[in-house]
Structure formats: C-alpha cells, structure tokens
Amino acid sequence: MADDFKVLLVDDEEEFVKALAERLKMRDLQSDLVYDGEQALDFVEKKEPDVMVLDLKMPGIDGIEVLKQVKKAYPGIQVIILTGHGTEKDEERARGLGAFDYLEKPVNIDTLVDRMKKAYRRRLEDSAVAATYAEAGDYKTAKKIMDEE
Amino acid sequence: MAGGSGAKYIMGAQDSRQSEQKSRYRKLWFWVMAVTVLVAVTPLVILTFVNYFQYQRALKHEVSNRVNRMTSLTKRSIEFFLEERRSALIFITKERTYDELSDPQKLGVVYHNLKEILGGIVDLGFIDAEGKQLAYIGPYDLEGKDYSEQDWFHEVKLRGHYVSDVFMGYRDFPHFVIAVSAVGKGGKTYVLRCTIDSNTLEQQIMSLNLEPPSEVFIINRNGTLQTPSVSYGKLLEKAEIEVPSYSDTWEVTDTYDEKGHHLIKGYAYIDQSPFILLIIKHLPSSMESWFALRKSLWAILIVSTVVIVLITMGSSYYMVSRIRVADRQRAQVLHNVEYTNKMASIGRLSAGVAHEINNPLAIINEKAGMMKDLLSLSDDFPKKQKSMDLVNSILASVERCVRITQRLLGFAKHIDVRVEKIDLDQLVNEVINFLEHEARYKNIELQMEMEDNLPAVTSDRGQLQQVLLNIVNNSLNALAETDKEGTVKISIRSKGKDKVAITITDNGPGIAPEHLKHIFEPFYTTRNQGTGLGLSITYGIVNKLGGDIDVDSTPGKGTSFTVTLPIGGTA
Numbered sequence: 001m002a003d004d005f006k007v008l009l010v011d012d013e014e015e016f017v018k019a020l021a022e023r024l025k026m027r028d029l030q031s032d033l034v035y036d037g038e039q040a041l042d043f044v045e046k047k048e049p050d051v052m053v054l055d056l057k058m059p060g061i062d063g064i065e066v067l068k069q070v071k072k073a074y075p076g077i078q079v080i081i082l083t084g085h086g087t088e089k090d091e092e093r094a095r096g097l098g099a100f101d102y103l104e105k106p107v108n109i110d111t112l113v114d115r116m117k118k119a120y121r122r123r124l125e126d127s128a129v130a131a132t133y134a135e136a137g138d139y140k141t142a143k144k145i146m147d148e149e
Numbered sequence: 150m151a152g153g154s155g156a157k158y159i160m161g162a163q164d165s166r167q168s169e170q171k172s173r174y175r176k177l178w179f180w181v182m183a184v185t186v187l188v189a190v191t192p193l194v195i196l197t198f199v200n201y202f203q204y205q206r207a208l209k210h211e212v213s214n215r216v217n218r219m220t221s222l223t224k225r226s227i228e229f230f231l232e233e234r235r236s237a238l239i240f241i242t243k244e245r246t247y248d249e250l251s252d253p254q255k256l257g258v259v260y261h262n263l264k265e266i267l268g269g270i271v272d273l274g275f276i277d278a279e280g281k282q283l284a285y286i287g288p289y290d291l292e293g294k295d296y297s298e299q300d301w302f303h304e305v306k307l308r309g310h311y312v313s314d315v316f317m318g319y320r321d322f323p324h325f326v327i328a329v330s331a332v333g334k335g336g337k338t339y340v341l342r343c344t345i346d347s348n349t350l351e352q353q354i355m356s357l358n359l360e361p362p363s364e365v366f367i368i369n370r371n372g373t374l375q376t377p378s379v380s381y382g383k384l385l386e387k388a389e390i391e392v393p394s395y396s397d398t399w400e401v402t403d404t405y406d407e408k409g410h411h412l413i414k415g416y417a418y419i420d421q422s423p424f425i426l427l428i429i430k431h432l433p434s435s436m437e438s439w440f441a442l443r444k445s446l447w448a449i450l451i452v453s454t455v456v457i458v459l460i461t462m463g464s465s466y467y468m469v470s471r472i473r474v475a476d477r478q479r480a481q482v483l484h485n486v487e488y489t490n491k492m493a494s495i496g497r498l499s500a501g502v503a504h505e506i507n508n509p510l511a512i513i514n515e516k517a518g519m520m521k522d523l524l525s526l527s528d529d530f531p532k533k534q535k536s537m538d539l540v541n542s543i544l545a546s547v548e549r550c551v552r553i554t555q556r557l558l559g560f561a562k563h564i565d566v567r568v569e570k571i572d573l574d575q576l577v578n579e580v581i582n583f584l585e586h587e588a589r590y591k592n593i594e595l596q597m598e599m600e601d602n603l604p605a606v607t608s609d610r611g612q613l614q615q616v617l618l619n620i621v622n623n624s625l626n627a628l629a630e631t632d633k634e635g636t637v638k639i640s641i642r643s644k645g646k647d648k649v650a651i652t653i654t655d656n657g658p659g660i661a662p663e664h665l666k667h668i669f670e671p672f673y674t675t676r677n678q679g680t681g682l683g684l685s686i687t688y689g690i691v692n693k694l695g696g697d698i699d700v701d702s703t704p705g706k707g708t709s710f711t712v713t714l715p716i717g718g719t720a
Contacts, residue, residue: 015515016511016515019512019515019518019519026519084504084508084510085504104507104555105508105514106511107514109518
C-alpha cells in the first residue's frame with residue numbers, strides 16, 4: 001500500500017504542530033501545516049488533502065466549523081480530530097459531522113500514524129467503490145458514497 | 150494544616166449554631182404553648198368567675214330573702230305572743246271587778262286559769278292606784294309591796310299597758326313583766342301585773358332552729374341581751390352588737406363582723422315592747438351548697454386547665470418537633486444541593502485544568518518524541534545512551550501526567566452507562582476474588598453478608614465493580630496502617646422497595662471529622678501515596694448510576710461507606 005498521501009495538520013499550537021510534522025516526516029509522511037481555521041479552509045480550496053488532522057479549539061473559525069465546511073465541500077477528505085480540550089459532547093458532535101476518528105492530546109505518535117493510514121485506506125476504498133459505480137455509469141450512487149463520509 | 154484548622158473552625162460554628170437552633174425551637178415551643186393555653190384557658194377562667202359571682206349573688210339573695218322572711222315572721226309571732234298575754238290581762242280586767250281582783254283568793258283562781266291556758270306565767274299581782282300590791286299570787290311573798298316609786302308603774306298608768314325588759318329581780322331567773330292598767334270601781338285606776346318566764350319568749354325564737362354559728366336573739370333598746378346568745382354575750386349583759394336604728398317594719402342588712410365573716414343581719418323592733426329581734430345568719434354556713442359548687446367549679450377549672458396545658462404541651466411539642474424535622478430535612482437537602490453543586494464545580498475545574506495542561510503536555514510529548522526519533526536515527530555519539538534514557542524518562546513522566554489528566558477528566562466526564570441486570574452476589578464475589586490475594590498478604594479478612602432474596606439491580610457492571618474496588622481498596626490501605634487484625638465487611642440489604650444499599654465497613658483507624666467532609670473531593674488525600682482521586686471518581690460514578698454514597702466514620706473504630714443504588718437503574 002502506498003503511504004504517499006497528502007496530510008494537512010491544523011493546529012494553533014505552532015510548536016506542537018511543527019514538531020508533529022517533523023516526526024511524521026521521519027515516518028515518511030509528508031504534511032502541510034496551517035495554524036487556524038481560515039487558513040485551513042483556504043488550503044483545502046487550493047490543494048485537497050487526503051487526510052486532515054484538526055484541532056478543535058482555535059482562534060477565529062474553530063475546528064467544528066472547519067469540519068462542517070470541509071465535509072460539506074469535500075466529503076472524501078478524512079478528518080481526524082486531535083484536541084486537548086475535547087469533551088464527550090464535542091466527540092459526539094464531531095463524529096456526527098463525519099469525523100473519521102477522535103483523539104486526545106497528547107497522543108502517541110504511532111497511534112496517530114496508524115489512524116492516519118486507516119483514514120487514507122478508507123478514502124481509497126470509498127473512491128474505489130465510487131469509481132466502480134462511476135465506471136458503470138451510476139454517478140448517482142457514486143456521488144452518494146462520496147457524500148456519505 | 151490550614152485546611153484542617155479551618156474545618157475545625159467550621160465544626161465549632163456548627164455546634165454553636167445547633168445549640169442556638171435548639172433554644173430557638175424551645176422558644177417557639179414555649180410561645181405556641183403559651184398562646185394556645187392562654188386562648189384556651191382565659192375564657193374558661195372568665196366563665197368560672199362569672200359563674201362564681203353570679204351564683205354567689207344569687208345565693209346571697211336567697212339567703213337574705215330567707216332572713217327577710219324569718220325576721221318578719223318571727224317579729225309577728227313575738228308580737229302575737231305578747232299581744233296574747235296582754236289581751237288576756239285586759240280580758241281579765243274586763244271580766245272581773247276591782248274587788249274580785251283585789252281579793253287574793255279570787256285572784257288565785259284567775260292565776261291558775263291563766264297559767265293553765267297560757268303557760269309561762271310566774272305570778273300575778275294586783276296593784277292599786279297608789280302603787281301598792283293589794284293581792285299577789287305566786288311563789289314569793291310580795292303582797293303589800295309598794296311599786297309607786299317605780300317608773301314602769303307610771304308608764305303603765307299613763308299608756309295602759311307595759312312590757313318590761315327581761316331581768317332577774319329577786320326571783321333569780323330571767324323573766325319579764327307584762328302589766329295593764331284599768332279603771333275599776335268608782336273610777337279607781339288599778340294595775341294588773343303578770344310576770345312571765347322569759348323561757349317562753351326564748352321558745353318563740355328557738356323554733357327557728359338556726360344552724361350555728363347563725364343565731365337569733367333578742368336585745369332591748371339599750372343593747373342588753375334578753376335571750377341567751379352564743380357569740381354576742383351573756384344573758385342580761387350588754388350585747389356585743391350595735392343597737393340597730395329604729396324601723397317600723399323589719400330590715401335585712403349585709404355586714405361583716407370584726408372577724409371578717411359575711412353576715413346577713415335581720416332585725417325588727419317588736420311593737421309595744423322594748424324588744425328588738427335580731428337574726429344573724431352567717432353567709433358561709435348558709436352557703437354550704439355554694440361551697441360545694443365552688444369546690445367543683447375550682448376542680449373543673451383546675452382539671453380542665455391541667456388537661457388543656459398537657460394537651461397543648463404535647464401537641465405543640467409534636468408540632469414543633471415536626472417543624473424541626475422538616476427544617477432539618479430542608480437543611481439536609483440544601484446541604485446536599487450545595488455539595489452536589491460543589492462537586493460539579495470541582496468537576497468543571499478539574500476538567501478545565503486537565504484540558505489546559507493537555508496542550509503543553511502535547512508539545513512536550515512531541516518535542517521529546519522528536520528528540521527520541523532523532524537520537525535513534527543518529528550515529529553513536531558520546532552519551533547517546535544517557536540522552537536516550539533522559540528522553541525516555543521525560544516521555545514516561547508525560548505518560549504519567551496523561552494518566553492524571555485522564556482520571557481528572559474521568560471524574561467529570563460522562564462515560565456512557567451500559568446497563569444490564571446484575572446479580573450483586575456474584576459482583577461482590579468477583580470483587581472479593583480480585584482483592585483476596587492482596588487482603589491475605591496484608592492479613593486482612595474479607596467478609597460478605599447478604600440479605601436473602603435480593604433483587605437483581607439494573608446498573609453498569611464495570612463501573613459498579615470499579616466503585617466497590619475503590620472503596621474496598623481504600624479500606625485495605627487504611628487497615629494496612631494499623632497493627633490490629635483487620636476486617637472488611639461488605640453487606641448488602643434492600644432499602645425500601647426500590648433501592649439496595651451496599652455497605653463496606655472496616656475496623657480501621659477511621660477518618661477525622663475535618664477530613665470526612667472533604668474525602669470525595671479530588672486530590673484530597675491523607676496518605677503519602679495516592680492521587681486523592683479514587684473516592685472522587687467513585688463519587689462521580691455512583692452519582693452517574695443514579696445512586697448515593699455516604700460515609701460514616703468514628704476515629705479509632707472504623708469507617709463505613711454506604712452505596713445506595715436504585716434497583717431499576719439510573720433514576
């Protein structure tokens with residue numbers, strides 16, 4: 001399985017997110033960094049990532065809002081919530097909005113990498129199934145599958 | 150130890166507040182009782198007194214009426230008595246001639262007839278106009294006695310008749326004289342004089358049969374007793390009573406004697422005589438029925454007052470204690486609400502702290518993690534192993550912090566409750582099995598006591614287990630600090646229809662009161678090891694399961710935790 005997928009890290013804690021990106025790089029995972037919700041949405045417009053690691057509590061547009069908009073515009077992007085401020089309610093809400101997973105800071109790097117890979121696999125599966133439907137001419141079902149996530 | 154002394158201070162304040170409340174309830178009780186008794190007893194007392202005085206007045210009225218009647222009747226009977234004798238004498242003067250009457254032999258016949266008919270006649274004398282007794286029939290030798298110098302003789306000549314005071318004279322027994330004058334042969338005035346034993350007069354009044362100390366007697370106008378009296382002096386001595394003022398008919402007055410006795414005094418001047426009839430009726434003696442009534446009135450008043458007071462005391466005590474119980478319950482509820490609020494605030498605070506710490510912790514985690522990554526990728530260099538150890542130590546500490554923050558969050562966080570029907574017997578056995586090894590190692594005995602037919606409880610098995618484990622573990626730790634043979638007893642019994650109480654009792658060192666109030670707060674610990682989170686998490690879980698947790702502890706004796714759970718699951 002090709003692990004060469006695009007990752008976007010969204011977190012206002014620069015120190016944290018920079019270190020995380022470097023460590024991911026050591027594990028052969030390329031990632032882009034943005035530091036708030038607005039930048040995240042801009043970034044997604046230009047360059048659609050496969051997996052997004054999203055903090056919830058950020059200045060300006062918060063994580064939940066970003067999740068909502070991203071899932072609406074690009075249902076195929078798999079979003080992993082990684083937060084230090086999560087409550088049980090936030091988790092419920094994030095999962096309801098289509099987050100792939102919900103993790104709490106601080107997280108073990110291996111756990112995170114594992115989840116990111118799983119998320120990417122899900123994206124591939126979804127698009128593969130959708131592609132099959134699309135090839136068969138059933139665009140409606142294909143779109144539905146893509147939208148579901 | 151600032152917290153400890155603070156707690157003690159609060160306890161002291163509570164004590165004084167309790168005694169203050171006690172006196173407040175006692176005061177309340179007193180006032181309720183006083184007002185009720187006053188309201189109930191006042192009309193009763195008023196009624197009794199009204200009754201008392203009305204009855205007294207009625208009785209007095211009755212007594213004075215009786216005295217009134219007696220006085221008038223007796224006055225008439227004495228007047229009749231005197232009139233009878235006077236008339237007899239007048240009849241004799243009309244019937245017999247001067248000569249016949251001045252003849253002792255013929256006078257003797259008259260005397261005997263008179264004595265036979267009227268009785269009480271002592272002697273009979275015939276006195277001529279000069280005052281000389283020409284004839285005398287009687288027990289003494291008084292023939293020829295000259296009365297011309299005596300007042301009565303002049304009076305009888307003047308007025309035609311005369312009744313004397315009672316006197317002893319030389320006859321030496323009390324008697325009085327009735328005399329009438331008449332005009333005889335040749336226009337000569339003469340006087341017929343008759344002595345009457347005053348016993349006959351006495352009999353007239355004694356027939357009234359008054360009960361002592363009430364009495365009836367006769368005085369003359371100078372106040373000398375004409376008949377014997379019990380209380381007012383001796384016969385023929387001055388009576389110890391004021392001579393009443395003259396009245397044509399009879400009078401009844403209300404007086405008090407010098408001893409304060411209430412008297413009804415009836416008196417009447419006896420017509421054409423020096424006599425004054427006196428009837429003295431003592432009110433008390435004449436009012437025995439009144440006294441009986443008064444006694445029963447007082448008895449009723451006292452008995453009913455006592456009954457009212459007792460009932461009022463009882464009912465107001467009952468009422469006030471109900472109020473006290475209600476107040477205490479309200480205070481308890483308030484306290485519970487306060488405590489719940491406090492625990493909720495602490496929960497929010499700990500969640501906030503945990504969250505805030507999580508972010509820097511995440512940075513440390515990543516930086517240290519990166520250092521570890523770099524170290525593992527780099528070539529050997531001096532002290533590489535040492536650096537690796539340092540980084541690992543940092544990561545281990547981060548791990549430890551994470552465990553703490555997660556437990557902190559666990560205290561507040563709502564984890565889904567997965568309910569199922571649980572057999573408590575089995576659950577407790579599992580907990581005991583789990584801890585048996587440790588208990589044996591610490592030389593502590595674990596006991597279990599179950600009530601028969603306990604219903605299955607709908608609750609979260611895992612969390613309930615956690616609760617019991619936490620509490621029993623606590624007990625084991627507490628017992629480990631003492632030398633005595635430790636026992637931990639888990640007993641389960643149903644409480645009411647829909648609750649089950651699980652009590653975990655140990656005979657450990659107990660918890661001081663100042664600690665007892667804080668033991669469910671996070672980070673509150675008296676042990677050197679331990680986070681102080683165990684019981685706070687336990688508290689959180691029990692609350693979540695819809696139950697209650699209570700602790701009761703006596704320092705030196707032991708501690709008991711009681712977890713009360715609803716049978717039907719989260720309430």
